[in-house]
Amino acid sequence: MRRASPYVTVLSLLLLGYGWMDIAARRTEDGSEDWGYVEVRPKAHMFWWLYRSPNRIDDASEPWPVVLWLQGGPGASGVGIGNFEEIGPLDTNLKPRKSTWLQKADLLFVDNPVGTGCSFVEDPKLFVKTDEEAATDLCTLLIEIFNRNESLQKSPLHIVAESYGGKFAVTLALSVLKAIEAGKLKLKLGGVALGDSWISPEDFVFSWAPLLKDVSRLDDYGVKKCDSVTEKIRQQLRSGQYTEARDSCGELEELISSSSNSVDFYNFLLDSGMDPLSTGAGELTPGVSMKRYARHLSNLKASASDARDLDSLMNGAVKKKLQIIPANFTWVEESDPVSSSLQGDFMKPRIEEVDELLAKGVNVTIYNGQLDLICATKGTEAWVKKLKWEGLKTFLSMERTPLYCGTGTVTKGFKRSYQNLHFYWILGAGHFVPVDQPCVSLDMITAITQSPAST
Numbered sequence: 001m002r003r004a005s006p007y008v009t010v011l012s013l014l015l016l017g018y019g020w021m022d023i024a025a026r027r028t029e030d031g032s033e034d035w036g037y038v039e040v041r042p043k044a045h046m047f048w049w050l051y052r053s054p055n056r057i058d059d060a061s062e063p064w065p066v067v068l069w070l071q072g073g074p075g076a077s078g079v080g081i082g083n084f085e086e087i088g089p090l091d092t093n094l095k096p097r098k099s100t101w102l103q104k105a106d107l108l109f110v111d112n113p114v115g116t117g118c119s120f121v122e123d124p125k126l127f128v129k130t131d132e133e134a135a136t137d138l139c140t141l142l143i144e145i146f147n148r149n150e151s152l153q154k155s156p157l158h159i160v161a162e163s164y165g166g167k168f169a170v171t172l173a174l175s176v177l178k179a180i181e182a183g184k185l186k187l188k189l190g191g192v193a194l195g196d197s198w199i200s201p202e203d204f205v206f207s208w209a210p211l212l213k214d215v216s217r218l219d220d221y222g223v224k225k226c227d228s229v230t231e232k233i234r235q236q237l238r239s240g241q242y243t244e245a246r247d248s249c250g251e252l253e254e255l256i257s258s259s260s261n262s263v264d265f266y267n268f269l270l271d272s273g274m275d276p277l278s279t280g281a282g283e284l285t286p287g288v289s290m291k292r293y294a295r296h297l298s299n300l301k302a303s304a305s306d307a308r309d310l311d312s313l314m315n316g317a318v319k320k321k322l323q324i325i326p327a328n329f330t331w332v333e334e335s336d337p338v339s340s341s342l343q344g345d346f347m348k349p350r351i352e353e354v355d356e357l358l359a360k361g362v363n364v365t366i367y368n369g370q371l372d373l374i375c376a377t378k379g380t381e382a383w384v385k386k387l388k389w390e391g392l393k394t395f396l397s398m399e400r401t402p403l404y405c406g407t408g409t410v411t412k413g414f415k416r417s418y419q420n421l422h423f424y425w426i427l428g429a430g431h432f433v434p435v436d437q438p439c440v441s442l443d444m445i446t447a448i449t450q451s452p453a454s455t
């Protein structure tokens with residue numbers, strides 16, 4: 001499935017004129033939902049959608065939390081994917097989701113960086129090139145949303161990220177703290193949660209072949225072929241050739257696909273979906289698995305008989321409801337130009353940022369699905385061990401607590417906490433943890449946010 005060129009979108013918006021800008025925000029009559037555009041830089045428009053929980057309890061001693069969900073890609077739409085396919089109140093059939101995180105917290109979805117989902121730029125030069133630029137835009141958005149509402153400011157904001165979103169989350173948390181200190185942003189940062197997050201590309205890349213060998217999906221011969229590419233990536237990263245390393249990363253993914261008979265990068269127990277990109281010989285773009293990120297969930301759903309296509313939902317019923325999406329605008333799951341624009345940052349690690357947050361006393365939660373390959377637990381554990389945080393040694397020496405869910409007696413995962421670092425190992429989940437293990441994910445978000453609606 002090919003998407004319409006985003007440049008067509010930019011051009012058509014220019015043709016439309018900016019008459020719509022005076023209706024840049026809307027809310028439902030009962031006040032349970034707000035959404036709108038914030039012009040985070042001239043001609044760069046970021047879309048956000050806030051849902052207020054029906055379970056909200058206003059008690060000063062137990063503040064009601066807000067979860068900001070940051071999707072990965074980079075360039076995948078949180079307003080579409082995270083909301084309708086993972087944690088929002090409605091699924092893609094617009095039926096209530098039993099496991100929605102809205103039971104425990106207010107939910108703020110954004111299409112980040114600009115150019116993603118419903119967000120757009122009027123000039124392709126305005127796409128962000130670094131995680132930091134994305135964080136600056138997000139911070140501007142938060143200033144617009146939080147500074148004008150004192151009641152909202154009492155709610156701690158928990159930044160919860162998936163995949164590439166983790167890199168945005170840690171850079172955003174640091175710029176949020178800076179903006180708060182400078183008196184520019186009125187907000188309480190509750191913490192950061194990094195779900196299957198691309199914090200250290202090098203550690204993930206090195207985990208792929210050994211992990212697949214251990215679970216019989218590669219043999220020694222396959223591992224040996226991969227070794228020469230991983231070594232090349234190591235050298236490229238050492239010499240700061242990040243764009244080249246991203247290309248090699250694509251090469252490695254391709255090699256793994258062919259040596260494993262198309263393992264699924266989001267769940268190593270599965271075969272990759274019937275994505276034409278994965279079978280097209282010789283002309284694969286680098287980082288192809290990251291690009292397939294948005295499509296994995298749609299592929300899984302395609303087998304379900306009543307599944308509704310996210311594309312037609314977003315460009316149909318949702319667009320009609322929201323009213324402020326430019327008529328001529330087409331929503332896409334994952335934006336190629338947003339992703340390409342970040343190619344220089346794609347392979348850069350953000351471990352130091354995690355260290356900075358830990359040193360500042362911010363709660364950092366890491367959660368990882370057992371069956372994920374692209375951001376495998378093996379790679380996550382490897383970068384955690386590189387932290388300079390003074391509590392690390394104690395953290396690593398502690399026993400884990402087993403997790404169950406509901407009335408179940410089956411082990412669903414493990415948790416370890418020491419001071420402000422928390423790690424959840426979620427069993428039976430791939431890359432998309434809330435989709436694969438909704439029950440234990442809901443318990444986890446309750447604990448992370450210390451939601452007053454905990455029972």
Ligand SMILES: *[C@@H]1O[C@H](CO)[C@@H](O)[C@H](O)[C@H]1NC(C)=O
Nearest residue numbers: 031034052106149150151152
């Ligand atoms: C401010 O936020 C509170 C809590 O989410 C909400 O109840 C209220 O309607 C908001 N006020 C405005 C003017 O948006």
Ligand SMILES: *[C@@H]1O[C@H](CO)[C@@H](O)[C@H](O)[C@H]1NC(C)=O
Nearest residue numbers: 008012013015016327328329
């Ligand atoms: C957008 O609107 C313009 C002007 O009305 C029109 O010429 C163009 O065909 C539209 N483009 C799309 C993709 O619908």
Ligand SMILES: *[C@@H]1O[C@H](CO)[C@@H](O)[C@H](O)[C@H]1NC(C)=O
Nearest residue numbers: 190191361362363420447450
């Ligand atoms: C961090 O989370 C714990 C609960 O896990 C909570 O007791 C503590 O107050 C939080 N600390 C900060 C600084 O938010």
